[in-house]
Amino acid sequence: MNSKLDVPLHGHSLNIVRQSREALCEVLQSKFGCVAFIEGLDSDHDFGYAHKGKPTVEDWPRFAFMLRAGVQVSVWKGDLTIFKADAVVNAANTQLQHAGGLASALCKAGGPDVQRESNDYIRKHGDLKTGDAIVAGPGHLPCKHIIHAVGPRLPLYPTNSDISRAEPLLKEAIRSILDKVRERRLQSVAIPAISSGLFHYPLPQCADTIVSAVKEYYENYGPYKDHPKEIFLVNHDEPSVTEMTRACKQILAPHNAMTYSQVAASNSKDDAKTSTPSLQMGKVDLKLLKGNIEEQWTDVIVNTTGEDRNLSSGNVSSALLNKAGYEIQKELHYANQTGPVIITKAYRLHCKNVFHTFCAWKGGDAMQQANAQQILSNSVLECLRLAVSNNHKSIAFPAIGTGNLGFRAKEVAYIMLSAVSHFAQNTSKTLEVHVVIYPPDINTFQAFEEQMRYPKEKVSGPSFEPAFNNKDDFSGSKASFPQISLTGSSEEATREAERWLQGLFGSSGTVVLCNNFILHFGEQEHQQLSRLTKRGVRIQEYFQKGFAGITVKGELNEEVAVAGLQVEAILCKIQEEFVRDEEQEISRISTKNVSFQRETLHSSTQEYRDRTSLLSKLNLWMYKVEKVENPALETLFELKKKQLNRSTSRTMFQCISAQFLEMVCRIGFHAQCAPPQDSAFGEGIYFAGTVKKAMEVWMKPIEEYVYFVEAEVLTGNSTRGEQGLILPPAEANSVSGGPDIAVIFSGHQALPKYIITCKAR
Incomplete structure (x- = not known):
């Protein structure tokens, strides 16, 4: 059941969000599976698509030009969530997770069907590639279709060579959009400045590339019945609108630009169509x-x-x-x-x-x-x-x-x-x-x-509640205070996200990030860290006792928090790429698509009752038990059984952070997810024989929730482990640290079965 929670913004937190709202939305989605809507900020230069007040569309275009093929290109300042066109384009990521910027705004206005349809597509067809575009339903948006298009993602501070490599990819995304418009015989499409926000494509070059791509697509065609009538270049922020207008004037023969009165006259024949809202x-x-x-x-x-x-x-x-x-x-x-x-x-x-x-x-x-x-x-x-x-x-x-x-x-x-x-x-x-x-x-x-x-997202609940703007205030109005509105799959997801936000906003000159995906940093990521240090921030990496971390320090608390948030975004991207690569490998070996289910068990079931005894004499009580099923991982586990010539497995446990639960369910166990407090028996994947032992091995501070993953583990032939091992000794399949600690070096030797969520008594 979905859970909602509002986090008020004021003082430092307000300034932190203003500077890094896109990264914040990305991190909350990646770490906790929470969609964040930032409300009550009203900066004309914000690119987060979270306005204060009603969404609007200007009554006239800033620029309009008729291409030789009979397609009119125009620039508008407006909100795509209410823009009237046959299709509106969403600047999507490869996994169609609509968590930040324009994507989250369209997803919120369109309702849950938008994300649900995207999830179904990815589950059936896999991730999109940069330059791809697909056509999807509009949900509650006032258009016929959403076209999800993936533009190139650039580093936070892109170089000229980064932009040169990205240009053909952005043009490919525009061509893919226009191909979809032609295939569906749509009459109009509204396109934003794809890649300019969350994906860091510099706005002037982004505008030039998009306008050039539109011109090149149609310049070799004469009038053709499959062409749309109008291409709308629509953005809600003034900088994007200004750059799009400049690019059109420079690239589309400015001496032929149409005035608003000419545009209106050219559209007069369509009045009958547009007079019916x-x-x-x-x-x-x-x-x-x-x-x-x-x-x-x-x-x-x-x-x-x-x-x-x-x-x-x-x-x-x-x-x-x-x-x-x-x-x-x-x-x-x-x-x-x-x-x-x-x-x-x-x-x-x-x-x-x-x-x-x-x-x-x-x-x-x-x-x-x-x-x-x-x-x-x-x-x-x-x-x-x-x-x-x-x-x-x-x-x-x-x-x-x-x-x-x-x-x-x-x-x-x-x-x-x-x-x-x-x-x-x-x-x-x-x-x-x-x-x-x-x-x-x-x-x-x-x-x-x-x-x-001005339709809003939805009406919730069976009784009469507002779905549209109510200017008369006849049933009361709600003040719009700055806040982050979190929506997650469960109460613990939103609470974990809230706690993380409070830690970020409350940081006093120092942010410490402990995450073993830091070990996957390459040259590009280190260059991004280097650029952050140029903003008066000091960044130091460390590795000790099997834990990798980054410390961010500086004189200004807000700058440190913003830099820490950018590092979190880099880590999330690294983790997403790791998961994507592992999914491809799992699919290749198992010949099955990677998918999983987390079914919450009722407290009356035998499976639930069996696990309550695991917490005896511990200062914890059972909050929730979820059963995990992943057919692809089950296939690999059975293959590993045959390889090791073992018919039995051992029930063991890991104590794990909330942000890695989804990853374990999807691609199984990896050393990066749960490094022990002391890796004295090797650099592998640790498991404990009991929940009590798991608390000792990981020594996690008991906050509101504690998470254990119950797994079936193939230990096979085992020997005593030692510091620094990266593979088991010859003739061994695993190592041990006593009767209640096992260390494996292949994730396929363990299968996640249950997630046990506990709370402190």
Whole structure:
């Protein structure tokens, strides 16, 4: 079950996040599996896509130019989470983990389906390569598709040679995007400054490369039916917009640049298309129309009526009665009511059925008003549910409540659209929803149009909660204080992330990082460390008793924390590359895709009860037990059994840090994940025979959570270990440090079976 936690920002922490928000999001995702949304920061020069206030799009392009192929290229300042185009492009990483920058903003606005679909793709097809692009669903975004494209990742301080090597890769990413647009015959696509944020591509060169790639793609073509009409170059920050505008003027023949009035004139033929505001939310297509409700050709038309069921009172009811004829009044009068909606035939209307709802007058005290709001929301939801359960494909609503029921137009827009949003998140059926506004009612149309411009992420929970911006504040408003909003797969994940953040923000001139992946640093990583030292920060590496570490020191606490965060990001990247390489090797040997499951066991199961005895006489209590299943690792374990000619294994334990749990489940055990407090018996992978012994071997301080991995270990022929061994002695398969300590030198000799999460008593 997902867990959410907010970490307030103030003072030093606020400045640290402002300087390194992208790295922070990456590290939180990599170390703890937490998606971080940074809220309440309002710097025009921030590249983290975490604005304060509503997302916006300027009303005119900064630049527009018509290519010879008939494709218009324009530069816009706007937020891609609300930009209207057939497709918007996400600057993705190779594993499609949307944790920082634009990716997290699109993922948040699009809802959980965006990340879920990406995970499914990677599970089936493997990682993308730099330059690749794929087409995916939009979730709740107001577009038809998201195109996930992988641009090149550069060092934190790239050299000219770094940029030269990256340029063809960025052009390849743009070509891949435009190929997808052509294949899907899309009319428009919105492209950001890919690689310029988290991937460190210098902005001026990034803009030049993107614009050149677009020009080169189309310059050899004449007008062609598969070409899109428009390429939008869209960024939300002023520096990116300025550089994109400059690049277009320099590269796309500036003497032919179009003014805004020319752009508007060239688009006038599309006015009919753009005059109908629409919003795609999962399988639900929402459209706002001007018209008469009784003239709609949808499968269902919704009507509101009073408890007396008299259709002659009320503007909507009267209009439907006049069009349908008296038969509809007769059927409604004698119908049995078993729920909040009565369904009748359509008679002379153009629909298949009419859904009659019974809403309440909004008057009286605050409780009565809130009750009326809830009834309205529930009525809309029930109509939508009945529509899909009866296999209808379209439904038309009037602006319920703006007449005799006493609701204000903005209030109705807010409630109805929130209900549609909530429904969209919980249906797998396709449904077209029309909100039909009587043409003279301009204020109501504008109220709905305004709400449709700024959809938020989702509605959570079964009750009426805000999904759209509520400018009237009729149900209260929430102050936007600076904070990091963490979403993780479990409570312990968000709590571990919070503790790590507190340690980072509370560092006083020194940050100590202990991580054996430091031993994998190469020339590039050491150059990155060297660049950090030029900012008034001192960095020192150390290795002692089997532990590798880095100490970051400086005069300014904030600079030290920022530098420490950058080092953490480097370590996370090293670990991700290590895991990716191991996955490929495991897949090659086992001939199976690497995938795993962590199933939380109920406390009533025998497997759970069997493990409670492991903690006897320890100052710990069992918080959670998860069963781990990884078919690829199981295959390798069985192969190792045959190789060692062993049919039995030994149940043993490791005490491990939270950040390595996912890695162990995915690729098994490695020495980097759990170096013991004293590697007196060799430089291999240590296991303890009991949980108590594991606490002694690793001597981890008991904070809130302690994690043990239970494994089946093939010790085979074993001999006494000694300091410095990197392989077992001849004729031995492992070494020991007494009856309760085993050291193996191949991760395939151990298979993770359970993760036991404990808490201090």
